[in-house]
Amino acid sequence: MEFLWCLVVGVMTTCGVFLMLERHIVRFLFGMILISSAINLAIFVAGRLTRGNPPLIASDALLPAAGYANPVPQALILTAIVIGFGLLLFTLLLAYRAIKELGTADMDKMHNTEAGQ
Amino acid sequence: MNLFLLNILLAFGWMLLNGDYGSIDFTIGFLVGFFALLLTEPFRNKPNYGRKFWAALKLLAVFLYKLLTSSLQVVWDVITPTHLSHPAIIKVPLAVESDMEIMLLANLVSLTPGSLTLDVSADRRYLTVHAMFSQNEQSVIDDIKTTLERRILEVTRD
Amino acid sequence: MSSIIFRTSAHIVTVLMLVFSVYLLLRGHNNPGGGFIGGLIVVIAFALLMLAESPDYVRERLVYSPLAFAGFGVVLALLAGVLPLFFGQPFLTGLWLGKIGSPLLFDVGVYFAVLGSVLTILLNVEEELS
Amino acid sequence: MTDVMAFAINFAFAGLLASLALAFIRLCKGPSLADRVIALDLIAFISIGFIGVFTIYSNATAFMDIAITLALVAFLSTIAFARFIMRVSLSRADSSGEKS
Amino acid sequence: MTQWPLVLPVFIPLLTATACAFSFRSHKLSSVISWAGALANLCVALLLIQRVISQGLLVTAFGDWQAPFGIVFVADLLSASMVLITAIIGVAIVLYSTTDLRSKPFYAIYHSFIHVLLAGVMGSFLTGDIFNLYVFFEVMLITSFGLMVINANRQQVDGAVKYVVLNLISTMVFLLAIGLLYGATGTLNMADLNAKVALLPETTMMLIAGLFLFGFAIKASAFPVFSWLPASYHHLPSAIVALYAALLTKVGVYALIRVFTVVFDLVDSGYQPLLIIIAGLTMLTGVLGAASQFNIKRILSFHIISQIGYMLMGLAIYTPLAITGAIFYIIHHIIVKANLFLIGGFLQRRQGSDNLRELGGAYQSMPWLALLFLIPAFSLAGFPPLSGFWGKFLVIKASLQTDAYLLAATALFVSLMTIYSMTKIWAEAFWKPLPDNAAAPIALTRLENCLYIVPIVALAVITILIGLLAEPVYQLAETSAINLLNPERYINAVLGNMPEPGQISVLAAGESQP
Amino acid sequence: MQNRIPKLWLAFCVLLPLAIFLLVGASYKPPESLLRWSWIPSLGIDFSLRFDGLSILFASLISGVGFLVQLYAVAYMKPYKGRGAFHLYLTLFMLAMLGLVLADNLLLMFVFWELTTLTSYLLIGFNHEQEGSRKNALQAMLVTGSGGLALLAGLIMLGEMAGTYSISAIITQGAALSQHPWFTPSMLLILLGAGTKSAQFPFHFWLPGAMAAPTPVSAYLHSSTMVKAGVYLLARLLPVYGHSALWFPLLCGAGAFTALWCAIQAYRQTDLKLMLAFSTNVILGQLVMLIGIGSSYAVTAALLLIAAHSFYKAGLFMVVGNIDKATGTREYHELAGLRAVLAISFTAALVTAASKAGLPPSFGFLSKEYLYKAGLEFGWLLSATMLLANAIMVALALLIVIKPFLRPHHDKAAAMKAVEHNQLLWLPPIILALLSVIVPVALLNWYQGLVIDPAAKVMLATAQVKTVKLWTGINLPLLLSAATLLLGIVLYVVYPRLKPWLDRVMSKLPSGPAVYQQLLDAVVKLASWQTRLLQHGQLTQYSLQFFLVLLAFLGTVLWQLFPLPPIDWDLKYYDIILALFLVIATFAVVKAPTLLTAVAALGTIGFLTTLVFLVYSAPDVAKTQLLVETLIVVFIAIVLRHLSAANTVPRHSALRRLVHAGVAVGIGISISLALWIITAAPLNQEISEFYAQNSVSGGKGRNIVNVILVDFRAFDTLGEIVVVVIAALATVAVLAGKRINNMVADREHS
Amino acid sequence: MMDWVVASCLIAGVLFSFFSALGILRMPDAYIRMHSSTKAGTIGIGLIMVAAALHFQDISVTSRAVGIIAFLLMTAPVAAQLLGKSLLMNKYKMWRGHD
Ligand code: NA
Numbered sequence A: 001m002e003f004l005w006c007l008v009v010g011v012m013t014t015c016g017v018f019l020m021l022e023r024h025i026v027r028f029l030f031g032m033i034l035i036s037s038a039i040n041l042a043i044f045v046a047g048r049l050t051r052g053n054p055p056l057i058a059s060d061a062l063l064p065a066a067g068y069a070n071p072v073p074q075a076l077i078l079t080a081i082v083i084g085f086g087l088l089l090f091t092l093l094l095a096y097r098a099i100k101e102l103g104t105a106d107m108d109k110m111h112n113t114e115a116g117q
Numbered sequence B: 001m002n003l004f005l006l007n008i009l010l011a012f013g014w015m016l017l018n019g020d021y022g023s024i025d026f027t028i029g030f031l032v033g034f035f036a037l038l039l040t041e042p043f044r045n046k047p048n049y050g051r052k053f054w055a056a057l058k059l060l061a062v063f064l065y066k067l068l069t070s071s072l073q074v075v076w077d078v079i080t081p082t083h084l085s086h087p088a089i090i091k092v093p094l095a096v097e098s099d100m101e102i103m104l105l106a107n108l109v110s111l112t113p114g115s116l117t118l119d120v121s122a123d124r125r126y127l128t129v130h131a132m133f134s135q136n137e138q139s140v141i142d143d144i145k146t147t148l149e150r151r152i153l154e155v156t157r158d
Numbered sequence C: 001m002s003s004i005i006f007r008t009s010a011h012i013v014t015v016l017m018l019v020f021s022v023y024l025l026l027r028g029h030n031n032p033g034g035g036f037i038g039g040l041i042v043v044i045a046f047a048l049l050m051l052a053e054s055p056d057y058v059r060e061r062l063v064y065s066p067l068a069f070a071g072f073g074v075v076l077a078l079l080a081g082v083l084p085l086f087f088g089q090p091f092l093t094g095l096w097l098g099k100i101g102s103p104l105l106f107d108v109g110v111y112f113a114v115l116g117s118v119l120t121i122l123l124n125v126e127e128e129l130s
Numbered sequence D: 001m002t003d004v005m006a007f008a009i010n011f012a013f014a015g016l017l018a019s020l021a022l023a024f025i026r027l028c029k030g031p032s033l034a035d036r037v038i039a040l041d042l043i044a045f046i047s048i049g050f051i052g053v054f055t056i057y058s059n060a061t062a063f064m065d066i067a068i069t070l071a072l073v074a075f076l077s078t079i080a081f082a083r084f085i086m087r088v089s090l091s092r093a094d095s096s097g098e099k100s
Numbered sequence E: 001m002t003q004w005p006l007v008l009p010v011f012i013p014l015l016t017a018t019a020c021a022f023s024f025r026s027h028k029l030s031s032v033i034s035w036a037g038a039l040a041n042l043c044v045a046l047l048l049i050q051r052v053i054s055q056g057l058l059v060t061a062f063g064d065w066q067a068p069f070g071i072v073f074v075a076d077l078l079s080a081s082m083v084l085i086t087a088i089i090g091v092a093i094v095l096y097s098t099t100d101l102r103s104k105p106f107y108a109i110y111h112s113f114i115h116v117l118l119a120g121v122m123g124s125f126l127t128g129d130i131f132n133l134y135v136f137f138e139v140m141l142i143t144s145f146g147l148m149v150i151n152a153n154r155q156q157v158d159g160a161v162k163y164v165v166l167n168l169i170s171t172m173v174f175l176l177a178i179g180l181l182y183g184a185t186g187t188l189n190m191a192d193l194n195a196k197v198a199l200l201p202e203t204t205m206m207l208i209a210g211l212f213l214f215g216f217a218i219k220a221s222a223f224p225v226f227s228w229l230p231a232s233y234h235h236l237p238s239a240i241v242a243l244y245a246a247l248l249t250k251v252g253v254y255a256l257i258r259v260f261t262v263v264f265d266l267v268d269s270g271y272q273p274l275l276i277i278i279a280g281l282t283m284l285t286g287v288l289g290a291a292s293q294f295n296i297k298r299i300l301s302f303h304i305i306s307q308i309g310y311m312l313m314g315l316a317i318y319t320p321l322a323i324t325g326a327i328f329y330i331i332h333h334i335i336v337k338a339n340l341f342l343i344g345g346f347l348q349r350r351q352g353s354d355n356l357r358e359l360g361g362a363y364q365s366m367p368w369l370a371l372l373f374l375i376p377a378f379s380l381a382g383f384p385p386l387s388g389f390w391g392k393f394l395v396i397k398a399s400l401q402t403d404a405y406l407l408a409a410t411a412l413f414v415s416l417m418t419i420y421s422m423t424k425i426w427a428e429a430f431w432k433p434l435p436d437n438a439a440a441p442i443a444l445t446r447l448e449n450c451l452y453i454v455p456i457v458a459l460a461v462i463t464i465l466i467g468l469l470a471e472p473v474y475q476l477a478e479t480s481a482i483n484l485l486n487p488e489r490y491i492n493a494v495l496g497n498m499p500e501p502g503q504i505s506v507l508a509a510g511e512s513q514p
Numbered sequence F: 001m002q003n004r005i006p007k008l009w010l011a012f013c014v015l016l017p018l019a020i021f022l023l024v025g026a027s028y029k030p031p032e033s034l035l036r037w038s039w040i041p042s043l044g045i046d047f048s049l050r051f052d053g054l055s056i057l058f059a060s061l062i063s064g065v066g067f068l069v070q071l072y073a074v075a076y077m078k079p080y081k082g083r084g085a086f087h088l089y090l091t092l093f094m095l096a097m098l099g100l101v102l103a104d105n106l107l108l109m110f111v112f113w114e115l116t117t118l119t120s121y122l123l124i125g126f127n128h129e130q131e132g133s134r135k136n137a138l139q140a141m142l143v144t145g146s147g148g149l150a151l152l153a154g155l156i157m158l159g160e161m162a163g164t165y166s167i168s169a170i171i172t173q174g175a176a177l178s179q180h181p182w183f184t185p186s187m188l189l190i191l192l193g194a195g196t197k198s199a200q201f202p203f204h205f206w207l208p209g210a211m212a213a214p215t216p217v218s219a220y221l222h223s224s225t226m227v228k229a230g231v232y233l234l235a236r237l238l239p240v241y242g243h244s245a246l247w248f249p250l251l252c253g254a255g256a257f258t259a260l261w262c263a264i265q266a267y268r269q270t271d272l273k274l275m276l277a278f279s280t281n282v283i284l285g286q287l288v289m290l291i292g293i294g295s296s297y298a299v300t301a302a303l304l305l306i307a308a309h310s311f312y313k314a315g316l317f318m319v320v321g322n323i324d325k326a327t328g329t330r331e332y333h334e335l336a337g338l339r340a341v342l343a344i345s346f347t348a349a350l351v352t353a354a355s356k357a358g359l360p361p362s363f364g365f366l367s368k369e370y371l372y373k374a375g376l377e378f379g380w381l382l383s384a385t386m387l388l389a390n391a392i393m394v395a396l397a398l399l400i401v402i403k404p405f406l407r408p409h410h411d412k413a414a415a416m417k418a419v420e421h422n423q424l425l426w427l428p429p430i431i432l433a434l435l436s437v438i439v440p441v442a443l444l445n446w447y448q449g450l451v452i453d454p455a456a457k458v459m460l461a462t463a464q465v466k467t468v469k470l471w472t473g474i475n476l477p478l479l480l481s482a483a484t485l486l487l488g489i490v491l492y493v494v495y496p497r498l499k500p501w502l503d504r505v506m507s508k509l510p511s512g513p514a515v516y517q518q519l520l521d522a523v524v525k526l527a528s529w530q531t532r533l534l535q536h537g538q539l540t541q542y543s544l545q546f547f548l549v550l551l552a553f554l555g556t557v558l559w560q561l562f563p564l565p566p567i568d569w570d571l572k573y574y575d576i577i578l579a580l581f582l583v584i585a586t587f588a589v590v591k592a593p594t595l596l597t598a599v600a601a602l603g604t605i606g607f608l609t610t611l612v613f614l615v616y617s618a619p620d621v622a623k624t625q626l627l628v629e630t631l632i633v634v635f636i637a638i639v640l641r642h643l644s645a646a647n648t649v650p651r652h653s654a655l656r657r658l659v660h661a662g663v664a665v666g667i668g669i670s671i672s673l674a675l676w677i678i679t680a681a682p683l684n685q686e687i688s689e690f691y692a693q694n695s696v697s698g699g700k701g702r703n704i705v706n707v708i709l710v711d712f713r714a715f716d717t718l719g720e721i722v723v724v725v726i727a728a729l730a731t732v733a734v735l736a737g738k739r740i741n742n743m744v745a746d747r748e749h750s
Numbered sequence G: 001m002m003d004w005v006v007a008s009c010l011i012a013g014v015l016f017s018f019f020s021a022l023g024i025l026r027m028p029d030a031y032i033r034m035h036s037s038t039k040a041g042t043i044g045i046g047l048i049m050v051a052a053a054l055h056f057q058d059i060s061v062t063s064r065a066v067g068i069i070a071f072l073l074m075t076a077p078v079a080a081q082l083l084g085k086s087l088l089m090n091k092y093k094m095w096r097g098h099d
């Protein structure tokens, strides 16, 4: 079943990259959200998929039920999601400020800094 | 007093959620609920609540019945090839006054057949309702006022 | 947004969410949940309240600046980390007193850090943009 | 798992996924933002239902919490969208910031 | 008690940052806290390197979960010396910021961010876990975003957009690479990865290594993925750009060095020829970029890229001598580049501009500053016996030894162009008389002057010391390089009493345990 | 300001060279001695000094002439600003020069070599408020600097070949090194270094340019010190590279051509200082030629010429400096009748010019005799060239003496003022003039024993050094000397007619500075072009560039992936449908007509990924993903509310979008394949096993993921909350920034 | 026996959900689509939750199911009301039937 999700990751990445190359800064952000999701999914898939057996230990057991899902990628993704969330919020509001300050949402029109080089 | 009751209810809700029933859990739940209430301070203009359990249960029963029938009515309209409805936007005058009552009525109106609350007027005098089967506007208004509003008032007023 | 219906239900829903968040935080060690999820639910609760009322109303309810909560959270987490060092154990080693342990303290730190931070962003966004 | 349960669960999955598909079409078709938001709201509902069914299917009760969480947040996002639509109407700028 | 000196380099800055943020109402209080934190950190860094020199590699496993299960901090000579240099820069920048940023509304937050950034940098240097490295990279990244936008004007916002957009690409690729690496090996500990990566099929290994190389190359601002740096650095406040210039790209290079020695073997990964080309082009494009600029900060920004090329060159050649050179170069460059930006910032503060066309007369008005400028400038240009010469000498010698003549020639040409740039700044800002249309210099108070000059002097003295006492620094770099190329010691120290690497690999190849 | 220089500092600067002169002299025990301190032993770099004939010759010239120049500068620089620094630079330069000639370690020598470049830069640009000075200083820096870099490479190669950087040790290896493949390359590189420093054609032009410096600098750098560093290096390495077949033709060719070419250039000059500068080039050419010849005679001639030139050229520069001081000009046709005010300088000029012209019994005569002797061993061509060059020297010597001093003063000539009341202005040149005569007449034996014999031995193991005599009877060299004199007089006489013709011819030839400037401009132009190309400011193009590189990284490996592993079709229908929905929603984001629609689609993706995480047993991730995605959607909705419709952005051209699509698809496929290949192999679950086993016992928790987050890998989580908190602060900053900027702007307005 | 009850609850719930989705697709205007999603959706999910509660018969699941239902009853109409209000403010043109 990993194969299917490899494909989905590929599609999400493709669309994410495509959006990240667009001129509208908000659409860039959408691309970034897509790629973040794709990468989280990729990490998840890379840790192998297990159906319906979360890595929880029953209150009367010392070990999880056999065939439990790999908890490591889950923990990694959690950290990555949170970090990505912080980065994304910042980027979103930076984009807002840039649009307000520079008067355009077009990333290619934002070149005050490199003028005169 | 009502806040205290609500707090106790929250504590029980806490125990329910935890699936643990002990004095420690109750205390924790109570404290958590206490702080939650402290933070949000709901029902600032609280009316004098009566404990009208019976009225409330009746309200609930009526409501569930209406919900089911209304759903079936909608489903029927959905699955039949033609659109049966005669929609209209209707202003329903209100007898209820407090925030809580208005909310309750508005939500119940939304969840019952053929009507959907769209707005409350700024002076709280009437609800704006979208009615799906409004061949006769007055019957829609009467239906809301007699079945829902009356029963709500039974619950909330002494 | 000044709808009576929304405001009234938002108050109720917020209370429920706050309770739910603490519940998720405390049981997170044994069941799905934990500081981060709990913290985010607090944020959603206050987001509702903010949408129903106003950012100022939320700030008033919170008493302290949300950033202070965030700082408090970081300090708690750092404290949970550094505590074992005084017992000659490595940074962030779990110290347990019955059911209460430094990892839980750490998780509470996460809870506060997250709710403080995201609330800060939320309130600032609402205030600065309007 | 009994046959009847297996059937019910399979039926549930299929039905919910079909519902999802329908909601999807509305999401893509629009035409107004409100229509899309309604679709999104319903997708959240269907997802809650899916989680319920999946909980029964997998016997992992831990998943029920996700349903609650989903219910909580779906409400918030719908409200945020509603607010957006209101604001747009207030400022009378047609489809502001929407053209890409 | 080995844990303390390993943890404190991250712990102190984080605590200091929190304290600074809480004391935002009083500039004085936050300054004092910031100074205290920076100095305490310097002491810890000194203690750490002393420990490492006397006891060898230090390892602490957080939560007492041994590697490869938990996260470890490892201080080998390289890490410890990088931490020390970072702590030195920290003190210098904090002092300088006290006056340079004093009038800014977010003064305390600046200090807070500076400390978090230092924590991120030191964490990156110390960590022995690849995912933890990612986390520290993110700490650095978000902090650098923050520092970039505090009190930002139009240009800064514009630069910040580019910086953020392009760095996010790097971050994402880095994360993806870690995910794939975990999927392929089942571990995240760098020491543990060493053996497990060796068992991977070659193509898998190359794919993952390529992703790491790409991600770190952006961080290090290597050709052709350096555009974010010249687009964003030059409008930043001087203290901040000095901090960035000194540390951020170097962490990228450090990560490249660490990952492509301990985790992947650069030669085995197949990327050595490519890296050689990248190194050469990085040097060349960077220095040419500088030659076309007329603002001090822009010139210096492009020179960061160019000098990164030298460091990459050291890594690319991949002999002990070359890596020694790279490490020597990193140490030298951190000090020197920070100092140049500090001096540029001082000129800008006095003159209100860093455009060479609007500057002049500094030789007359501030002869001592002129002298102080000469030291880092000609060190950067690779004049002996200043620190930059030895780094240059080592990498060129290494490239000649490996018959990489074109690379050596490029490095020499780049060195010449660096001389050109440095003399350009010198001639225009110091020698040239002040243009008639230029504004009169701002008079600074004695204390302000002092706070500006003390860090500059200190860094200049360190530059001279590194140059004159090159032997111990060389020893340090050489030992580090040898240990990097023979990571067994590192691996054994980290994995402790784990089974032999061979046994782990058997486990890796076989079925997972029940 | 300028008069406030502490006397003590001046005294120190003057006396230091004298002290060094005496110390060096006293510590010298022929034939050679060595001092060694450890510096960077790991790199084979010692601080080792070598005292032998060659180094002692240079060291004593550097310190001796240095003393006189410092003395002269005390007087000369009096009106200059910042002359304290001038003396500092001069002293530092001298120390660097001393280090260069005394070093017994190639790299130590290089250290000093570069220090002379640096300090000479400061000296040449001393009059830095004039643009010309700055430009010429840079020119000298870049030309000698580039040579220095070549030299570094050459020295490293030489050190590698020999296995040591110790000069003594390398010299003893001598011929053995010539078998090494690096022998010739390293020689060429070193020659490049020496050639630039010693201003050999085509690098000769920086030296006249360096005349922008105050005259004491010229008297020092361009007579006895810096320009001779290259000569010194060649002499030092003669035992190593003399074995090369290229050595003789290269050095003789370059040297002879430089001598002739620069002689003609010198002949054309009207500025006395420039005239001297070009004639310095001539001597340097001759010295290089002599070392290239490398015979006993040649070595002897070189050792004589080095000293002779130092004396007379330093003296002449000082004389010209005095002329400049007295009249404010150095153009000879504006000068006349200077004998009246510069009587002592005239005497010095007379003697030093005689030495320059090679009149017996001056030092110049002696060195020229030996030059001819050495040249004659190798046929007429070299000798004829030298004869022509020397004849021009004679003409110039005549010119320098006759035009300013012996012509009667006339109206058109520049006004003069008396300057010789300051003894320090005439004392040093007269001492140098005296030395030019005394050494050949009285101290020749002493010079031979102390310098020529040991130095020749060092340079040439086989040297058969004859006793140097002023008078060796009437022989061919003497006749050539006479011919030189005659020709020189002729050239002086025809000078007025020859010069215009020469100017016409030469102006058609490319000039050194012009070529240098064109080269520099070309590099700067290339730099600007490249920077415009790479740093164009178009953000999406940068992104495209980055992604293209990523694609290149992935794509090159991709071809090697085949054959691919088999596909494991263990799928449920809801897997496929979920995946399908996810894909559709993803496309919906891309195709969405409005931003808000895209946000709605993103929200859907959030719900769907939640379901995916749910289905594959990750409840914590599902919850977090859900919360985060929802909050993101909420935040975007809030932000979009406040962006106006004015922000419509045109899309890229269709072609560009096609390229984007291509890149995106390429990257997507690569990542899919990579992930597939990785997941097709079994995973080592060692670590998750460990976590599962220790979760309850060690972590006291039953949610393994949470135990990882707060215990096993809590450190990551600590970093993560730091990121979130900083993100919050940064967001506050980015949002408040505009308001604060406006506030500040308002405050400044009011 | 319980299986049958659970199964019928499930199927009924899913049917309600499906019709609600069909409704938002088929209905002529946004107001009527909201009727469909709010009512049918709520009851559909409610029934599925009842099924879950009955299936597990476990206090923690039941409490959650009840919580979800209560929460939906409380929020769904509010969300619909706000959306409706926004439509009103936008002067959204209502579908008026066939006549
Ligand atoms: Na119908």
Ligand code: NA
Binding pocket: B070, B108, B109, B110, B111, B112, B113, B114, B115, B116
């Ligand atoms: Na209704």
